[in-house]
Amino acid sequence: MAFNFQPFKAASDTTLTWLKSEYVGLRAGRATPNILDVIQVEAYGSRVAINTLATINVEGPKTLRIAPWDKTVVKLIDSAIRESNLGLSVAVDSDGLRVSFPELTADRRTSLIKISKEKLEEARIRIRTERQKALTGIDASDMGDDEKTRSKADLQKLVDEANSSLEEIAARKEKEIQE
Secondary structure (H helix, E strand, O other): OOOOOHHHHHHHHHHHHHHHHHHHOOOOOOOOHHHHHHOEEEEOOEEEEHHHOEEEEEEEOOEEEEEEOOHHHHHHHHHHHHHOOOOOEEEEEOOEEEEEOOOOOHHHHHHHHHHHHHHHHHHHHHHHHHHHHHHHHHHHOOOOHHHHHHHHHHHHHHHHHHHHHHHHHHHHHHHHHHO
């Protein structure tokens, strides 16, 4: 009887997805439309993402162009971006909005790297928590001692793979921040 690692694998995948989405919100000095995914605009009686209200294009290495389909939401998008505290500057013109990404200072880069490491540690904690749940399940099962030992070794391989993936994602983000 083999132990079912599906819950651990699902939780591991969820943690990887969570870390990637958290890193999207860490601005690395380059204009990327994904950074606006975390901003919600109060429009039409509900909170919606900017990409559901407008077209977002990269205009240059440090600039995004937001072209709302309905010109009445321009001010709402403008205020939502300003209130997001992402450090972006917004200019409204006849075509929509221009979002500029200022240069990162050395202090800001250092703080972004620190934040990215905190997010990585939070993801590692999630993996450890799931590992503990799986270990508890293995110990509680009616498998023989040899099978439990094999299952624990298999679980450790899965944990190592998940941690390796987390490290890889974090290393890419840190490199991106330092560029």
